Amino acid sequence: MQTIIKNQIRSSIALKQKLLEEQTVLSGIEKAVLLITSAFRNNQKILLAGNGGSAADAQHIAGELVNRFYFDRPGLPAIALTTDTSVLTAIGNDYGFVKLFARQIKALGNSGDVFIGISTSGNSPNMIEAFNVCKEKGIVTIGLTGLSGGLMKDLCDICISVPSDETPRIQETQILIGHIICCIVEEELFGRPNPLI
Secondary structure (H helix, E strand, O other): OHHHHHHHHHHHHHHHHHHOOOHHHHHHHHHHHHHHHHHHHOOOOEEEEEOOHHHHHHHHHHHHHHOOOOOOOOOOOEEEOOOOHHHHHHHHHHHOHHHHHHHHHHHHOOOOOEEEEEOOOOOOHHHHHHHHHHHHHOOEEEEEEOOOOHHHHHOOOEEEEOOOOOHHHHHHHHHHHHHHHHHHHHHHHHOOOOOOO
C-alpha cells in the first residue's frame, strides 16, 4: 500500500515539475489573470462551471474570490453555476443536462464578464454549449482542460491545457492553477505583498 501511496505522490510531483517548463501554460495563467483583474476593475463578474470534480473546483475558486485567499480584503463577484439545486434541477428537467450552464449564462452573464469552464476532457456537451453562449453574449472565456484540450480548445479565448491525460493529476493541477490565479488577482487588485511569494 505504501508503494501505491508514494507512486501517486511521485506522479503528482512529476506533473508539477513538468508544468514549470510548459511556457504555454505559464503564459495562459498570466493572460487569465490579466483578463480577470480587468473584469473586476470594470465592475464585471466571474462565472465558473464544471462537472463532477470540476464542479467542486469551480465552487472552490469562486469561494476563494468571494471570501478571501491570503488576506482580508473586499469580496470579489464570482458565481459558481453548479450550486443552486433548484435552478439545476429545473433546467435539467425542462431543457436537459446539456443546457445546464448555457441557460444560466444567458440569464446571469453580461458582455465583459469572464467565464471559466473547467473540464478534464474538454468535451463535456454542457460546457461546449456554455462556451457557445458566451461567444454570443460577448463574455470572455477561459478553459481549464487536460492535454488535448478537446473541443473546448477552439472555443475559449484562453485555453490552459494541463500536460497530462490522467484525470486525477489534471484535477490536482487545475486547482493549483486556480489558486495561483486567485493569489495574483488578489495581489494585483489590493496590493498587499504576500509573504509567501
